[in-house]
Structures are given as C-alpha cells and as structure tokens.
Amino acid sequence: MPHDLVAGPPPAGPWAPPLAEPVPRALCTDCGLSRMALAKACGQACQFLRPDYAALETQVHGRARDPARPDELHFGPFRRMLRASLAAPRDGAQWTGIATRIGERLLETGAVDAVLAMAADPEDRWKPRPVIVTRPEDMAACRGMKMGFAPLLALLEPAAQAGHRRLAVVGIPCQVHALRAIEDRLGLERLYVIGTPCSDNTTTEMFHRFLELLDPDPGSVTYLEFRADFQVELRHADGRVRTIPFLQLPISRLPPDFFPLTCRTCVDYTNVLADLTVGYMGGTGAQWLLVRNERGEELIAALGDELEARAPGSAGRRAGAVKGFIANTERAAGGLPLRRMPAFLRPIMGWLMPRLGPRGLEFARTRVEMKAAETILFLRRKAPRRLRSMVPAHVWALVAPYGLSPQPGETQAAALAQGTEPAQGAGRPPRGGSS
Ligand SMILES: Cc1cc2nc3c(=O)[nH]c(=O)nc-3n(C[C@H](O)[C@H](O)[C@H](O)COP(=O)(O)OP(=O)(O)OC[C@H]3O[C@@H](n4cnc5c(N)ncnc54)[C@H](O)[C@@H]3O)c2cc1C
Ligand code: SF4
Numbered sequence: 001m002p003h004d005l006v007a008g009p010p011p012a013g014p015w016a017p018p019l020a021e022p023v024p025r026a027l028c029t030d031c032g033l034s035r036m037a038l039a040k041a042c043g044q045a046c047q048f049l050r051p052d053y054a055a056l057e058t059q060v061h062g063r064a065r066d067p068a069r070p071d072e073l074h075f076g077p078f079r080r081m082l083r084a085s086l087a088a089p090r091d092g093a094q095w096t097g098i099a100t101r102i103g104e105r106l107l108e109t110g111a112v113d114a115v116l117a118m119a120a121d122p123e124d125r126w127k128p129r130p131v132i133v134t135r136p137e138d139m140a141a142c143r144g145m146k147m148g149f150a151p152l153l154a155l156l157e158p159a160a161q162a163g164h165r166r167l168a169v170v171g172i173p174c175q176v177h178a179l180r181a182i183e184d185r186l187g188l189e190r191l192y193v194i195g196t197p198c199s200d201n202t203t204t205e206m207f208h209r210f211l212e213l214l215d216p217d218p219g220s221v222t223y224l225e226f227r228a229d230f231q232v233e234l235r236h237a238d239g240r241v242r243t244i245p246f247l248q249l250p251i252s253r254l255p256p257d258f259f260p261l262t263c264r265t266c267v268d269y270t271n272v273l274a275d276l277t278v279g280y281m282g283g284t285g286a287q288w289l290l291v292r293n294e295r296g297e298e299l300i301a302a303l304g305d306e307l308e309a310r311a312p313g314s315a316g317r318r319a320g321a322v323k324g325f326i327a328n329t330e331r332a333a334g335g336l337p338l339r340r341m342p343a344f345l346r347p348i349m350g351w352l353m354p355r356l357g358p359r360g361l362e363f364a365r366t367r368v369e370m371k372a373a374e375t376i377l378f379l380r381r382k383a384p385r386r387l388r389s390m391v392p393a394h395v396w397a398l399v400a401p402y403g404l405s406p407q408p409g410e411t412q413a414a415a416l417a418q419g420t421e422p423a424q425g426a427g428r429p430p431r432g433g434s435s
C-alpha cells in the first residue's frame, strides 16, 4: 500500500518516495490518484470521464468562466493576464524559471511546508520523476520541461505522512483536475496550485523517437520548446542552439499512435483550475501568466520585484491557421496521410508565419481552438461514446465558428438528459478563493 511505504525522515534533497503501482485504467495519464488509498475516486475525479468544469471552477475560483468577459471562453476564469519574465532568468529553466522560483519563494518564506513537482529521472533527463521538495535550494532540480507522465498526486500520501499540511503543487492540467476533485478529502491547511498549460504530451519513450527524427545528435539535446514564433528550439549539451520551423517538423513520419488518445482529447489546455497558470503561449517571446484567484495573486506577490511584467499583446488573425489545422486533423483522425506543403513553400511560410501569423494572445487563442477541434475530431473517430461525457459545452463553443457542432447525443446536456452520465462535482458548493 502506498501510504505504508514511507518510514523515517525524508532524506536531504528532492525526495522521491517509493510509490505503489498504478491501477490499469482505460484513458489515463497516471496522475497518481490510482496509486493512492483514494484510488476509487478516479471515477469522479478523472478529467477523461465526466469533467464538470463549471462546478470545479466555481469551487476553486468562486465562479465559472464567463464567456462575456474577454478571453474567458478560451482561457477559463482569470483576474488578469501578464506578459512576464524573471529579471534574473534561472539556468536550466524552461523559460525564465517562474514556476520553480515561486516554489522556492513559498519555501523560503515558510508559506508552505513542501512543494510537489517533477524533477528529472537520474537515468533519463527527459523522464519526469515526482518529488517532494522541502528546501528552497532543491527546487532547482525541478527546472525545465520533461516529456511524459508521472504520478505527481501519489506524493500526497507520503507528504501527509511526513506531516506536511501546507503544500504547493506544480502540475499539468490532467493532474490538477484530479487534485481539485479530491482536494476536500486531503485535510490540508493550505494548498497553492501552480499550473502549466499542456498539450501534445506523450510517453518519454515516444518522445525519444521524435528526437531521433528531429536531430542527428538526439542524445545531446538538453532543451526543446515549441515557441510562440512557430519555431522549435533545440539546445545541445555543447551549447549549440538550433531552430526548426514548425512546417519542417517530421510530423508526418511519426507513428499514428505517437500521441496517446488522452493527449489528443484532453479539454483543458490552459490549466483553468490552477491558482496561477504559468505558460508562454500568450507571451510573445516572454512568459504568459494567468492570475486566476486570490491565491494566484499571493503567488505573484511572493516574487516581488523579481518579476518584470506588463500587459500581453495580441496581433494577427487566427481563423486561417485554425481552418488549415482542422482540415489536416480530419485526415489524421481518419488515418489518412497529412497534407504537406510543397517543399519550396515551406521556408517561405516558415519566414512569414512569425511575422504575419497570430501572435501573443491571438497565438494562444489559436492553439486553444486547435486543441478543441482536435479533441472533438479524435473522439468522434476513436471513442465516440466518450464524446458526450468528456466534452464540455465551452469546447463546442470554441469550434462553432469553424462549422463543428454537436450531432444528436454528442453533448454533456444530452448525456445528462438521458440520466446516464451524472456530471462529476455537480452540486458542489462554492469554496476557496474568489475572483
Ligand atoms: C508536457 C508539457 C507541455 C507543455 N506545453 C505547453 C504549451 O503548449 N504552451 C505553454 O504555454 N506552455 C506549455 N508548457 C509549459 C511550459 O513548457 C513551461 O513549463 C512553463 O512555461 C513554465 O516555465 P518556467 O520557466 O517558469 O518553468 P520552470 O521553472 O523551468 O519549471 C518547470 C516546471 O514544470 C514542471 N514539469 C516539467 N515537466 C513536467 C511534466 N512532464 N509533467 C508535469 N510537470 C512537469 C516541473 O515540476 C517544474 O516545476 C508545457 C509543459 C509540459 C510539461
Ligand atoms: S484520475 Fe488519474 S489515475 Fe485516475 S484514471 Fe484519471 S488520470 Fe488515471
């Protein structure tokens, strides 16, 4: 049993306690819940079953997203958005290191007893390894993006056994959804949730295959990012930096199962249930922060003048890019080869896109709409029975301008009317921070 595995004081440094094996589940990113004594809660807590974002947003932020407020349909409830950087960017960070610096600050100031986050596996720098961090200096081990899934929430049990009642968790959306759904049962005194956006994740093993296609020296790649200027940036251990335009990526050479159905179809790109979302998509080359509630404000305040911030910008138009993506995704969902742009056009488009394509917040809206369309098209093809329970109404609203609309029986409302799909979290009273 996971909660019996840990005995004695945790060692110095990030602590990676032994965790129980996962219980096999159909659609699952192994967020860690199935490894806990609360494993049965997967049925209500899982993002891939019957998410009820309106109820959970109300629970966490005091209100659900309001489509009448600018950008809330796309990004979920928020108080304010920032384009931001750390004045002193941290080595090894994915961007400037805001996510891990907040964890450090919370530990430095004694606001929390421990931070749950992902370090790298000692054998594979790309493989995430869930750790409990109690000393500020150990947060540095969590910097940078790892590719793959690891059972972050299973750390809640050893953290509780070690007496930690005030926690911060850094997590991706499918982890944060389950965390919020069980938050009431954890008996915590305080919980701060720092969320990153997430899309296009896959297993670490698959990711290594991608690196092999991408670079002749995959073993020396230490950093990869899909930047908001339509380029992938690779950094090598010897200091070399390479950028590759999205259009020249070897996407059509990836195996059809490269992206698991979970990551093809998850409905929360921007981590709407976090107190603070720390990403880059709307940041036009800097980071992009969404402060969602009072606790999110506290997290920003913890950084003080270490944070340089201003209002995010927005330029370009997304409709053409989203339409092109939908056409190609329809082919991919049907198992057809992707349409590739003629080779001579790719460098030209690769040059034009960062200059004329959607930028800043418009880039973030583009990606959110693309993700919404991908979810619907893949569920329709691969798991049509899940469509009506997994896809919230706001996701349909995002794709409506592109002619994608629900067919009979495909909506959550239809499922509820039939009485077969009770919404997870429905009827919860509002609680926690207010917006
Ligand atoms: C798989 C993945 C896909 C992402 N896709 C996008 C995207 O499309 N758009 C966007 O704006 N942002 C995305 N992000 C977030 C982005 O890469 C940065 O993590 C974020 O901007 C924070 O940068 P930072 O410099 O502040 O983070 P750092 O200070 O470097 O900290 C990174 C944090 O990420 C956590 N982390 C790293 N890898 C994982 C993992 N595999 N699972 C769970 N947690 C992890 C660590 O715990 C660490 O605290 C993605 C992150 C991941 C993990
Ligand atoms: S809640 Fe977590 S562990 Fe349970 S099925 Fe969902 S992703 Fe898997």
Ligand code: SF4
Residues within 6 Å of the ligand: 029, 172, 173, 174, 175, 198, 199, 200, 201, 262, 263, 264, 266, 268
């Ligand atoms: S893409 Fe979605 S399902 Fe996949 S790891 Fe990220 S948040 Fe989870």
